[in-house]
Every structure is written in C-alpha cells, then in structure tokens.
Amino acid sequence: MRTMSPPVGLPALAETDLVGQVARLLTEAIVQGRMPPGSKLVEAGIARELGVSRAPVREAARLLESQGLLVASPRRGFFVRQFAADDIDDIYDLRLCVERHAGVLAARNLTPETRDALRRQIDVLHQTADLDDSARQVEEDYRFHRLICEIAGNRRLLRLFDDLASELRMVIGLIGRLYDDPHEIARTHEPVLAAIEQGHPERIVAHIDHHIGHAWREVGRLVREIPPIAVHVKSPT
Amino acid sequence: MRTMSPPVGLPALAETDLVGQVARLLTEAIVQGRMPPGSKLVEAGIARELGVSRAPVREAARLLESQGLLVASPRRGFFVRQFAADDIDDIYDLRLCVERHAGVLAARNLTPETRDALRRQIDVLHQTADLDDSARQVEEDYRFHRLICEIAGNRRLLRLFDDLASELRMVIGLIGRLYDDPHEIARTHEPVLAAIEQGHPERIVAHIDHHIGHAWREVGRLVREIPPIAVHVKSPT
DNA sequence: TAGTCGTCGATTGTCGACAGTTTAGTCTTG
DNA sequence: CAAGACTAAACTGTCGACAATCGACGACTA
Incomplete structure (x- = not known):
C-alpha cells in the first residue's frame, strides 16, 4: 500500500x-x-x-x-468589519512590531539582488508620485514594505503583513486620499533602506519607527476626524 | 425615551x-x-x-x-498541515517578535491586579509540575504567556498569539513529552515576570529572548531528530 | 401617540443529490 | 517482477431545496 x-x-x-x-x-x-x-x-x-x-x-x-x-x-x-479608533491603534502597533523585526531580518539576509529590488521600488514610488493616483500610490507603498518582509524570509511573517495590509487598505480606502505630498512620502522611504543597507539594528528600528509612526499618527488623526463612518448600513450589533 | x-x-x-x-x-x-x-x-x-x-x-x-x-x-x-523544521523556525521567530513586544507593552500597562494574576499563574505552573501531566503543563505554560499578551492590551496581537500557540501545541503534541524537569521550566518564568515588574524594556526583551530561545532550540532539536513523519493515515478516528 | 404585538417577505443554516475527478486495487504486458 | 493500463469505489465541488429565523411594517392597545 x-x-x-x-x-x-x-x-x-x-x-x-x-x-x-x-x-x-x-x-x-x-x-x-x-x-x-x-x-x-x-x-x-x-x-x-x-x-x-x-x-x-x-x-x-x-x-x-x-x-x-x-x-x-x-x-x-x-x-x-467595522473599525474603531482602537482598531487602528491595534493594527499599527502590531505592524510596527512586525516591520521592525522584518527590517532587522532583511538586513541580515540582504543580497545585492534584494537590495536592488528595494531601490527599484523606491524609484517606482517616485514615479508613481507624479501620477496623482492615490490608490496606486498606496499600493506601491505597501509593495516596498512587503518586499522587506519577503526578504526577511519568514513566510508566516509575510502572511501576517498581508493580513494587516488588507485591513489598512480598507481603512485608508474609506478615508479617501491620504497623501498630501506623495514625493515627500517617497523620500521618507530612503532612510529606511539606508539603515537596512547599513545593517545596524538600532538604526533600522529607529527609522522604521519614525516612518510607520508618522503614518500611524496621520491615519489615526483622520479616522478620529471622521468618526461617523457613514451610514445607513445595518450593523451587526 | x-x-x-x-x-x-x-x-x-x-x-x-x-x-x-x-x-x-x-x-x-x-x-x-x-x-x-x-x-x-x-x-x-x-x-x-x-x-x-x-x-x-x-x-x-x-x-x-x-x-x-x-x-x-x-x-x-x-x-x-505538516511542519518542517523551517516552519518551526518561522513560528518561533514570529513568536519571539510578538512576545517581546507584548512584554514591553504589558510592563507599561501593569497594574497590581494583573501583576498578581501573573504571579498566581507561576504558582499554578509550580503546582502543575508535580502532576506529571505533560499536556496540562504545556497548557498552563501557554496560559502564562497568553496573560502577558492579554495585559498588553492589543486584541490583534492576542489573536496572533493564539494562532501561533495552536500550531505550536500541534507540533509539541506530536513530539510527545517536552519537559524533562517541569519545575525548572516553571522557575524560568520568574525572571521574565521580574523584568516586566521592573519595567526596563531591554531587560524584558533579554529575558523573553532567553526563555523562548531555549524552547525554540529544544523543540527545533527534537523536530530535527524525528524528521519525516510518515503518514499512513487515511482518515481520523 | 408611543410602545407592543402579529404577520409576511426575505435571508440564513443545513441538507441530500449528482457530476466529475481522484484514488486504490487488479489485471496486463514487456 | 516492474511498470503501465484499466476498472471500480470513494471523494470532492457544487448545486437546488426546504425549514427555521430574522427584520420591517402595519395593526392594535393603553
């Protein structure tokens, strides 16, 4: 048998x-x-x-x-699913936790190829910034962060990132436009990559904290500004 | 009205x-x-x-x-799901990432009540150690770590921990018995709690690293010893 | 008139059935 | 005897159906 x-x-x-x-x-x-x-x-x-x-x-x-x-x-x-301000905080808190770790791991695994991939993605971010396509901008932004998680080499971590990203896309989608200056956002990715190339865990964490912390505060502010998430839709509770 | x-x-x-x-x-x-x-x-x-x-x-x-x-x-x-050695590494790596974060947050949120809950759980661990019930011991062990995640106050983080714990229980279950000296294991939880009570992030991380890192190496070793789990099973009974 | 009750259409939870595919076992052939 | 072909049984994927339940609306009552 x-x-x-x-x-x-x-x-x-x-x-x-x-x-x-x-x-x-x-x-x-x-x-x-x-x-x-x-x-x-x-x-x-x-x-x-x-x-x-x-x-x-x-x-x-x-x-x-x-x-x-x-x-x-x-x-x-x-x-x-409905999101309250608490949820935003939970998601970003966890994302921070995950990406810090991913950043450190990525630095450890970095090869010339993966480094180039990250650089290219930052270029894409700059190019996309000219398009005035908010959704696309958000998408390419995530792709950069996702690349870091890929390079980190932990499949479960990557899946977790994808799950968090789905939820965040959803929140950001209903906020509307997020970026005032896409070019500025694109630039803020550069120190993150630089830190990963350098390889100092502390610097990596610090830059990721700064980068994601900014987004956290921004999204949190917007969510709190527009708390009545619409709507005439029926809610489960 | x-x-x-x-x-x-x-x-x-x-x-x-x-x-x-x-x-x-x-x-x-x-x-x-x-x-x-x-x-x-x-x-x-x-x-x-x-x-x-x-x-x-x-x-x-x-x-x-x-x-x-x-x-x-x-x-x-x-x-x-089948687990390879890689999966064990992925899971423990992620668990480490999550629990470090949870530990730091828990220290920040610690109240006399939650501190007592943690102490009581360590007591339970010592009591359970006398019972020679491996499954129970593993369960109470997780309960301690879960408490930390609860105290951290991030629901998504807690859910993630539960998911990881399910997978780990599964792995540990098929390894068989894990603990050589349950009392020793129980004792190793004490410095973790102490660090959380003290509240120094670095100490917390260091002790959690030590504690979980030990389990990681132990489980990893056992899994590599019994590598391919041949399956002749067609249906569960 | 505000609040409660009863009714009816809409929707969910669950089931059994059927077609098409995969698997196990047997037979054939080099 | 090994490898491949063939057959029958077992299983999955999907569907339509039906009873139970929910939500909305109007009638009724205090």
Whole structure:
C-alpha cells in the first residue's frame, strides 16, 4: 500500500479554485470600499451576481471571517468589519512590531539582488508620485514594505503583513486620499533602506519607527476626524 | 425615551453555531494529534461522525485553513498541515517578535491586579509540575504567556498569539513529552515576570529572548531528530 | 401617540443529490 | 517482477431545496 502524498505547497497548476476566486473578489470589493464597513453580505445576491450557488460564497466568507475582514453574526449573516479608533491603534502597533523585526531580518539576509529590488521600488514610488493616483500610490507603498518582509524570509511573517495590509487598505480606502505630498512620502522611504543597507539594528528600528509612526499618527488623526463612518448600513450589533 | 428591555443578566442563549462547534472540535482533534499532520480530512466521515451534513464541516475547514491548521488541495480535499523544521523556525521567530513586544507593552500597562494574576499563574505552573501531566503543563505554560499578551492590551496581537500557540501545541503534541524537569521550566518564568515588574524594556526583551530561545532550540532539536513523519493515515478516528 | 404585538417577505443554516475527478486495487504486458 | 493500463469505489465541488429565523411594517392597545 502506497502512502498518499500530502500537499507540499507547490503552486496549484490549475486555478480552478472557485472558492479562492470568490474570496479574492470579495476581498477586493471590501478593501476598495465597494462594500463599506458594517454592510451586510447578502449571500444569494453575491451568488447570483457571480453566477454560482451560495455554498462557495459562504465558504469564501468563512475564509475572510478568519482573516478578520468579515464578522459572522449567527442567523443574521456576514458583515463587513467595522473599525474603531482602537482598531487602528491595534493594527499599527502590531505592524510596527512586525516591520521592525522584518527590517532587522532583511538586513541580515540582504543580497545585492534584494537590495536592488528595494531601490527599484523606491524609484517606482517616485514615479508613481507624479501620477496623482492615490490608490496606486498606496499600493506601491505597501509593495516596498512587503518586499522587506519577503526578504526577511519568514513566510508566516509575510502572511501576517498581508493580513494587516488588507485591513489598512480598507481603512485608508474609506478615508479617501491620504497623501498630501506623495514625493515627500517617497523620500521618507530612503532612510529606511539606508539603515537596512547599513545593517545596524538600532538604526533600522529607529527609522522604521519614525516612518510607520508618522503614518500611524496621520491615519489615526483622520479616522478620529471622521468618526461617523457613514451610514445607513445595518450593523451587526 | 426608548424602552429597551432592561438587561436582566440572562446568559446569552446557547451558541447554536454549528460551524463554530465543528471548528472547535476539529481544532481540538488536530492539536491533540488525533488527526496527525499530513492526514486527509474526509468530509463525509467527519460529517457522519458528528451527525451533520458536509456543508458545515467544509465551512469549518475553511476557517481552519485560513488559520493555517489545514491546507486545501483543490479536488483532493483538506489535509492537516505538516511542519518542517523551517516552519518551526518561522513560528518561533514570529513568536519571539510578538512576545517581546507584548512584554514591553504589558510592563507599561501593569497594574497590581494583573501583576498578581501573573504571579498566581507561576504558582499554578509550580503546582502543575508535580502532576506529571505533560499536556496540562504545556497548557498552563501557554496560559502564562497568553496573560502577558492579554495585559498588553492589543486584541490583534492576542489573536496572533493564539494562532501561533495552536500550531505550536500541534507540533509539541506530536513530539510527545517536552519537559524533562517541569519545575525548572516553571522557575524560568520568574525572571521574565521580574523584568516586566521592573519595567526596563531591554531587560524584558533579554529575558523573553532567553526563555523562548531555549524552547525554540529544544523543540527545533527534537523536530530535527524525528524528521519525516510518515503518514499512513487515511482518515481520523 | 408611543410602545407592543402579529404577520409576511426575505435571508440564513443545513441538507441530500449528482457530476466529475481522484484514488486504490487488479489485471496486463514487456 | 516492474511498470503501465484499466476498472471500480470513494471523494470532492457544487448545486437546488426546504425549514427555521430574522427584520420591517402595519395593526392594535393603553
């Protein structure tokens, strides 16, 4: 009798994963603000819109639930997660914790190739700054930070970063525009990279603290300014 | 003026959340090693055993998938996650990152009550050490570390800790017994608490590093000793 | 008129069924 | 005897259906 070989993490050849596709679409809709926080996810509606039955939609919703983008309220359905000011603080606090660590690890693993990748991404940030495309700017910003986590070489850390980023994208999306001066933001990434190249843990942490701390304060301020997050949407509590 | 039904202390009616119950049972079975890593989750089997249909089982499986306890292999089903030595390193690395941060935050938020709670938990650890109940010992150990994360006051950080703990319990469960001298382990928690009471971030980090680093090396060694866990298991019983 | 109760449409939770795929076991062939 | 082909059983992915429940609205009462 042969032992059945369990999955070993190779990229699935055929992307026939319906649940995965639905999950991706839902995630997109949520972080882009098309499904605002507090709004109800009507299973039948989504299913009809996508031309599938409710089963895959519910399974996808469970994935997002475990990821924190949706909250399940028994017998009332799934609702898009709402963020209070506390949540912003929790997220940024954790992000700070994660990125500090990632920065130190990245410095340890840095190769000429990965260093160039980081530099190129800063170039992209500068180029994007001219486009006046806020969403794109935020996206490229995250890509830089994500690169650091990739270089750190801890897959679980990377996944955590992605989860946090989803939530932050969602918050930032509903704030509207974030950057007053995209070029300024692009520049503030440079000392972070410089510190990583130098390799002094203390300097790395200090610069990351400064960089992310700034975003934290900025987002926190905006969230507190616009506390009534809309809306006529039905909330689960 | 609105006449809301005045709260009369009724214990929120029994959780009829079938999916949640199934998820809890599956989690338990996995971390206890009754469903060994690599084994296949046969939906119909689980469903029959629990007296439900496959739909709730699949939804529960999606929750565990997003949590990392199961991996989905399209058209082949769900499998209990397998851990390689790399995974152990990733998990402990992240845990270290998280607990350092939690320790510093906990020191900042420490009150007489929370300090006493930590002390009491160390007492429990010493008492449990006499029982020669390895599983219980591991559980109480985690409870101490979890307390620190609770005191830190970041809900997302706490959830992350719980997720990591699930995975670690699973690994430790299949290693078998971990503690040579439970009393020794209990004692090693004391300097951590002392550092938190003192409140010097550097001391806190240093002691947590020492404490968790020790576990990391120990578990890593054991995992490398028993590398490939051959799986002939087709379905859990 | 404010608050409560009853009714009805809308939605969720769960189930059983079916088609298509994977797996295990057997047989064939070089 | 090993490797490959073939067959049957087992399993997954998805669907549609149905009962239970929720939320909204209007009728009723004090």
